[in-house]
Amino acid sequence: MQIEDYVKAGKIAAEVRELVRVKDWIGKTVYEICEQVEGEIKKRGAKCAFPVNTSINEVAAHYTAEPNDQITIKDTDLVKIDLGAQINGYIADTAVTVCYDAQFDGLVQAAEEALSNAMSMVKTGVKASDIGRTIETTIKQMGFKPIANLSGHSLGQYTIHAGKSIPNIWSIGGFSLSENSAYACEPFVTTGQGGGFVRNGQIKNIFAINSRKKTKNAEADKLLDFIWENFNMLPFALRWITKEWEEKRARELLGILIKKKAVQAYPILIEVNEQRVAQAEHTFIPNENGVTVTTIAQ
Numbered sequence: 580m581q582i583e584d585y586v587k588a589g590k591i592a593a594e595v596r597e598l599v600r601v602k603d604w605i606g607k608t609v610y611e612i613c614e615q616v617e618g619e620i621k622k623r624g625a626k627c628a629f630p631v632n633t634s635i636n637e638v639a640a641h642y643t644a645e646p647n648d649q650i651t652i653k654d655t656d657l658v659k660i661d662l663g664a665q666i667n668g669y670i671a672d673t674a675v676t677v678c679y680d681a682q683f684d685g686l687v688q689a690a691e692e693a694l695s696n697a698m699s700m701v702k703t704g705v706k707a708s709d710i711g712r713t714i715e716t717t718i719k720q721m722g723f724k725p726i727a728n729l730s731g732h733s734l735g736q737y738t739i740h741a742g743k744s745i746p747n748i749w750s751i752g753g754f755s756l757s758e759n760s761a762y763a764c765e766p767f768v769t770t771g772q773g774g775g776f777v778r779n780g781q782i783k784n785i786f787a788i789n790s791r792k793k794t795k796n797a798e799a800d801k802l803l804d805f806i807w808e809n810f811n812m813l814p815f816a817l818r819w820i821t822k823e824w825e826e827k828r829a830r831e832l833l834g835i836l837i838k839k840k841a842v843q844a845y846p847i848l849i850e851v852n853e854q855r856v857a858q859a860e861h862t863f864i865p866n867e868n869g870v871t872v873t874t875i876a877q
């Protein structure tokens with residue numbers, strides 16, 4: 580059943596996130612982090628809803644490891660580790676920021692505090708714009724800035740962004756939370772020197788199917804079928820197809836699929852003033868008793 584699967588996925592994602600939070604990642608490569616965290620999700624009986632994101636410092640989101648990516652975590656880095664588990668396509672989306680330099684603790688605390696205050700108010704009928712106001716106020720009171728053009732989102736089966744946004748700032752209009760619908764809330768915080776916005780970067784290493792229309796290239800079509808069968812409409816990484824295709828060939832075929840618009844590539848998102856960014860995220864479902872935060876730590 581749908582709610583049960585959301586809850587199962589949430590429990591697994593929360594367990595893995597708490598392991599990620601306490602682990603010392605200094606000296607580890609982003610490849611090791613992604614593979615280890617994805618392994619922990621699978622070990623618990625869920626599938627990955629998307630490649631684990633390891634976005635460092637001013638990179639706010641959407642970086643995942645390339646095959647054998649050698650980027651290594653330093654003791655001055657602030658790393659957003661964003662992970663997703665899914666059961667039958669029902670997704671738990673959650674994130675934690677790890678940071679070993681005390682000078683950035685406030686940034687991490689502001690993201691956690693904003694998320695916690697948002698989770699205290701969510702229930703059926705609450706306006707997304709009011710959640711945004713709570714997030715913005717919490718972050719500003721702590722002396723930081725929310726990222727205005729990143730937001731939480733509604734979730735659907737095999738769909739991470741199901742059409743509705745939960746803003747990280749107050750904004751006019753918007754929708755009200757529906758009973759038994761799943762949402763992710765994810766405050767992003769930057770310093771007072773930050774612009775409070777992200778821009779697209781050059782790197783694109785997260786992909787998802789756009790259309791299943793044939794490309795007239797038999798091998799590219801075979802890859803497209805493989806992607807559909809294994810990841811459905813959910814995001815994937817090159818790492819996830821290099822067991823079946825040699826890396827160089829996989830890149831070429833992926834290039835064809837992107838050119839034919841069968842697959843979409845997502846750019847990394849960078850703080851406009853290149854200031855560090857922290858993030859925290861939970862998935863929740865308003866219900867008749869209030870709310871179930873599926874990714875809360877047990």
Ligand code: MN
Pocket residue numbers: 661662672673674765860
């Ligand atoms: Mn996420």
Ligand code: MN
Pocket residue numbers: 672731732763765860
């Ligand atoms: Mn999310």
